[in-house]
Amino acid sequence: MSIAPFNRLTCPLDGAPLCRTESGWCCPQGHTFDVSRQGHVNLLPVQKKRSLDPGDSKAMIVARRRFLEAGHYQGIAEAVSRRVLAQAPEHDRLAVLDAGCGEGYYLRALADAGVVQHELALLGLDISKWAVQAAAGRDKRMQWVVGSNAALPVPDHSLDVVLCMFGFPTPAEFARVLKPGGLLLEVEAGPDHLIELREIIYPTLKAPREPRQTAEVGFSADTVETVRYALSLDSAEQIADLLVMTPHLYRASAEGRARAEALTHLDVTVDVQLTSSLRL
Structure with missing residues (x-):
């Protein structure tokens, strides 16, 4: 290549x-x-x-x-x-x-x-x-x-x-x-993406967003592939990096951030959706 x-x-x-x-x-x-x-x-x-x-x-x-x-x-x-x-x-x-x-x-x-x-x-x-x-x-x-x-x-x-x-x-x-x-x-994040972290930092979780029902204007119908696997974070530094790199850091309460900062190990679910569409 x-x-x-x-x-x-x-x-x-x-x-x-x-x-x-x-x-x-x-x-x-x-x-x-x-x-x-x-x-x-x-x-x-x-x-x-x-x-x-x-x-x-x-x-x-x-x-x-x-x-x-x-x-x-x-x-x-x-x-x-x-x-x-x-x-x-x-x-x-x-x-x-x-x-x-x-x-x-x-x-x-x-x-x-x-x-x-x-x-x-x-x-x-x-x-x-x-x-x-x-x-x-x-x-x-x-x-x-x-x-x-x-x-x-x-x-x-x-x-x-x-x-x-x-x-x-x-x-x-x-x-x-x-x-x-x-x-x-x-x-995009799927419904279970990082759910274990989100359960720690938020008092309640929002309902998953509904999938797009129709294709965007000018594009073919969507094809969706899911990538899902388990991920183990084995240090407070890795957990902190995950939190800091996402918008969750700013959306979580101070109490939720404190709970995350106290962790030294966390198993999380990676759940993402790859949505493909073709330009008509």
Whole structure:
């Protein structure tokens, strides 16, 4: 397998194609975007931010990196890579966007999947600058961008695959950027995901969200695959990383967080759903 440069970016200010320059990217109207020393580019204009520091915090990214690199979600990464690579016939090239890439774990796993008959052009995008900095500092094979799922900086019908991993789906934007027949793969928590942790930190659990009954506009009917396995966390540090890397840290009460912090071992259920649909 070879990794090809991803160079089909668009200007976040006027939508025009961006061209690579010696120090960054530039559009025909003269808007320029510098490449950082880590290797990523910021395509989230300040006027389009909803806060000064949107997305996951630096602490969340550090915790998630430790947790994922320990292999706890390897089963999810393997399932995602299998589904993505099944999308391509032999010797075909896949342009893949991870929309909400975090620190890049799943995109790196895809690049390392070891299937030699595919050429991949990979783009990781996240609204968190901390996430993109961490991803770019770790792996230079992909193009890393600070940006928003609400206005993806790529041309219409230019992607073969869009991943949305535990993120914020924007179906209309995903439909815009995918080629006809392109794959949208959404990964979400299933009803029992981390249920043992949630029972500790919350007084009551919310009812599971009802599955989507109809396909999103512009997409085929959903196909759902479940990845489920038991996971043992054998230290207070691993349990803390799991809690810090998720929104549960901020949703739990102080008492619930204290109960979790007192643990030194926790068996949890990993239960995630991979929902595939094709662009019509």
